[in-house]
Amino acid sequence: MGTKRQITEYLDIDLEKELWCCNRCGYVLISARENYKKGCLVYIRKDLNTIYNSPVKGPFGFAPDPTWAMLVEFYCPGCGTMVENEMLPPGHPVTYDIELDIDKLKEKHLLSGTDKQAKK
């Protein structure tokens, strides 16, 4: 594990290198000070009948209306794990959902007891 800290089901942060990494395959996504989604492969699922096989077609069914919503899927480029997805109206900006205070996180886990004392 080294200096990695698991932050979500599929994402670790390498504290020393300040990088988002895939928890499953170790693939390095992007700087931990960036939105991890920018380091993923991204797929726009426009036809949601491919997920929700609606027996009702037309503007009202079991799949969202594509003029209202599309699913943006984020994959790990190393192993193809779906790290996260977002149901968004077409063109709506992707959310920067986890913006951690990396300095505090490093301080919490990397500094030894004496370093922490000294910092106080």
Add this chain to the structure above:
Amino acid sequence: MRPDPQKMLQWIKPSPPTDKELECMKLLQPGDYEIYTEKLNNFLLESKEVFLKLGVSSMLRSGDLVTGIYTPTGDMVAAWCGTYLHAVVGQIPIKYIAETWINEPTVGCKDGDIFYLSDPLYGGIHNCDQIVVMPVFNDGELIAWTNAAVHQPETGACEPGGMPLTAKTRHDEGMLLSPIKIGENFKLREDLVEMCVNLISRAPRMQAIDMRARLSAADRLRGRLVTLAQEKGNDFVKGLFRRIIIEAEEGTRHRIKEWNDGYYRGVTFVDIVGEKHRLVRNFLTLHKEGDQLTWDFTGTSPETDSPQHCMPHALAANVAIHLMSYSFHDLPVSAGIFAPMEWIVPEGCMFNPHFEAAQSNSAPSCHGAMTLGNICMSKLMFDSPQRELVAAATGNTGVGVLVSGTNQWGVPISDFLAFGLNTEGHGARLDMDGVDAYGFSHCPTGRAPDIEDIENEFQFFNLVAKLSRDSGGFGKYRGGSGTEVIYVVNYVDYALYNSHVKGSKIRNCMGLFGGYPPPTLPGIEVKNTNIWEKLKRGDKDIPTGAVQLISERTIQGDYEIGSIFKKVHIMKNGDLWVIFSGGGGGYGDVLERDPGMVMEDLRKEVISRWTAENIYHLAYDHETLEMDEEKTKQLRQKEREDRISRGMTWDAFEKEWSQLRPAEEILEYYGSWPDGRKTREIIRM
């Protein structure tokens, strides 16, 4: 004068302890805190049972209610939940009464007084929620307050059902009571009861009975607290109450401190404004620093001329349902939990509208925000000792199915059909599926009413009431299934029906960490049917589910498939309709779901074969339903490779995505695109 909205928001937090209270805490001997906290909880449980057994409206009987204990200054000490939101906002009218009416010579406050209110501008949620408040005196000293609250699905508004979709201002919303003294000497004043019953003339019986049920519950609690004070002394009660609040505050701060500092953001979309399908967004930035949480809803769409608004304190109370049932579930349900929290709700957004705005749909307007609270807290708690509390969002559809007219007993009614309301799917969890048909988004403990009871009370026959296939969000762990019900108008010539259910265009429920959100929910009605003939003949082809109803069409009639959201309209005898309650969000990547669990879902028909094959990439024998593990592994590996080949780089994605935009028509109320800023003034008459 009405309290300022920002002041009401601050009133959710506990007042600072007085020197006297700190002194009184020393009266507690070792073990007293544990024993007497439990005693208070038993008092609450008893008062809840009294409440449940005396009332008649459907939500009351489903247990979607609260009884609570508050300090003399109005800080929440303990509550039976029930509806956590009502416990939280219960503080506000008490603080208002304490500040305004106690020292007002024409009102005052003495032993045996009964206060009553329903207006959100004085601390309620929406005017459906009627709240009784009683002071508790012992030896002439005010030692506490008790309350009892439950939603009442009729308000005398411009439409039946208490949540009129056509309301443009508060003047369309019927009875709105600022806190009034409605009784003295432990008795309701019959002239004022008559006024309320008269205002609720679509369902007078419900108003007359449920007012008394609320009072009985609050008074039973009051009586128990007086006995406690007589036994242990008023000072002991003061010390106990303050200790509970401090324990909750310290526990909350300690827990927050352990979590990772940072910003956690989320966005949800709602598809209803007034009577139209229109897009609005809810945006949350949750900032965690040290032992503080700041809930910032900047970026939420502006107020509209619809009733889908709420006051900032109501927003906070709805978000708090998740805090009290997950993150801080093991701490006392008290004001202490809110001490380390700030709420930023910009003026003019749908969660902080002008006071003239209609807000009878306050509770349903918060479902998107409730999802955001759930999801942001889960992201915050993953890397923490609370990891086991991580979960995707609950259905949050708010299955408001409202019926009115005269029932088979000749009684005028206006009520919820509360089965769907109390059977939404639960969000999938870190280590297991969400609970199927788990409960009500505003009340985790609510239970669906018995079908036989519904048929006995109301003019409807339940053709189907069961789990809805493929309704939970797919994932490594599956969102809990929602339900589907088919209602047929029975006994009477006609009934009125409307539905506030959201999610026909886009759902405001989210999955987590790659788990999918649940499917949308269509509306289905069949009019002029031959259902009674078929049942009389004993036909074998009566549908047992919604999909079967619309795909096989063995019942003759005029089929209408549209939005699940319906304005009030007439349904004739034999007409039928389907109501879905939404499933919960999924957790994690579908390719990581244990194939054995997929097989199990298939056997139980919780999912379809199509889903097993196309979503979970399961290989199995269609005859014997035996799984092919090796083939499944290969199919899943193939899907991983397909993902990598179809996925775009961020830059390529941005280039394509930024060209897209929803149709202008659906953005009518959204505000500026995409950031939801206010773009116009709302003029209310």
